[in-house]
Amino acid sequence: MSAFEALAELLGPRFSTTEAARRQNGQNDGHYPEILPDAVAQPETTDEVSQIVTICAAHGVPVVAFGTGTSLEGQHLAHLGGISLDFSRMNKVLDVRAEDMNVVVQPGVTRKQLNEELRATGLFFPIDPGADASLGGMAATRASGTTAVRYGTMRENVLALEAVMADGSVIRTGTAARKSSTGYDLTHLLVGSEGTLGLITELTLKLHGQPEALASATCHFDSIDDAVNAVILTIQCGLPMARIELVDEMMVRGFNLAQNAGLPEKPHLFIELHGTPEAVREQLERFREIASDANAGNWQEAQTQEERNALWALRHGALPAISALDPGAGKKTLSTDVCVPISRLAEAVSVARTEAEARNLLCTIVGHVGDGNFHCGLRYDPADAAMVAKVMDFSGILAETALRLGGTVSGEHGIGIGKQKYMAAEHGPALDWMARVKAAFDPKGILNPGKILPPAQ
Incomplete structure (x- = not known):
């Protein structure tokens, strides 16, 4: 029995190879072209996720997690083929623990959905990346947003999680306690790993009191x-x-x-x-x-x-407001971000403006500048090779500037497909240890392959 036959038997109509289903999961809010997965699987339980991954591991089929498709660096795109594992049906708030100020959710719950359910408790979940993203996707990409300057990022607000690993086994990491001194911190290794080390199937999140x-x-x-x-x-x-x-x-x-x-x-x-x-x-x-x-x-x-x-x-x-500045069929927006120490913020923004003007690029700057993070939005025509080259050149200079100033090539968008080429410059010899972690967690390379780590030379 092939992998697809086994998955169809397991999931019935929740496994699809139709073009419509694949196209829905092949879109993105970034500048990448449409990339269709080979099939879409929609699990409803952790056990089903485990069975899906076990089948895919046995047949060497890639598995790419999908939340709401709002990531900007193509993290959810199956650009090497395989299954798009769509978590939209795992969308329940499982347990609100108001007295402990935490909540247990499935990965398909969106941030707006969670806050609607918390409204009567006097608590809220503050992380706000703008899009109504899924909480599983936000954890996987270590999302932040406008409120990070006060409340931190997903890294500071995930207490514990459940994950399905590359062999189909299920693990739980962390606890509902606010701190721990036991063992390796696997929770925060998986948070931000973009689905390359494990698939998050449950989250315990820190809540905050609604301000008076x-x-x-x-x-x-x-x-x-x-x-x-x-x-x-x-x-x-x-x-x-x-x-x-x-x-x-x-x-x-x-x-x-x-x-x-x-x-x-x-x-x-x-x-x-x-x-x-x-x-x-x-x-x-x-x-x-x-x-x-x-x-x-x-x-x-x-x-x-x-x-x-x-x-x-x-x-x-x-x-959408960037699109209004330069409308036109087929035009795209490259949205890129960097983060620098607050003392170097003015210099980084100045470089961005100067380099965009030197290339005659339409460029907007917005930013969560309280923590040194800002975004550049560049409008361009993907059919214009010269303009594409200018945009990519600008993006590279911005990344190099952030590193020169002691910062990072991404404060919140992540690496995905688009920023792999800067990983060696930012991490140096530590990148080799990241590759060893990936090999240990996912020896067959089926979990979101081709993301974060640059291709082996």
């Missing part, structure tokens, strides 16, 4: 340097920002075109503070003083929950 008060505001600056300097001083002063986002004037123009935002086309900071009413008001005034010293103007506070929601919906709409 929130305050959001925007202000603009005459230059990017002024905005970045305001960010640096804010962080160095220890203000506990919940969000502090940089938006350059080109991105503001996109917001105005796509969403009729009506903002002055200047660099902006979007901020949010969480805490008690007194603390939030005091911190807001302190930030306003810092921003004023950096020549901020057009201070506007979001007074209601609806206004705050609209502000952050605007920020999360960056990708």
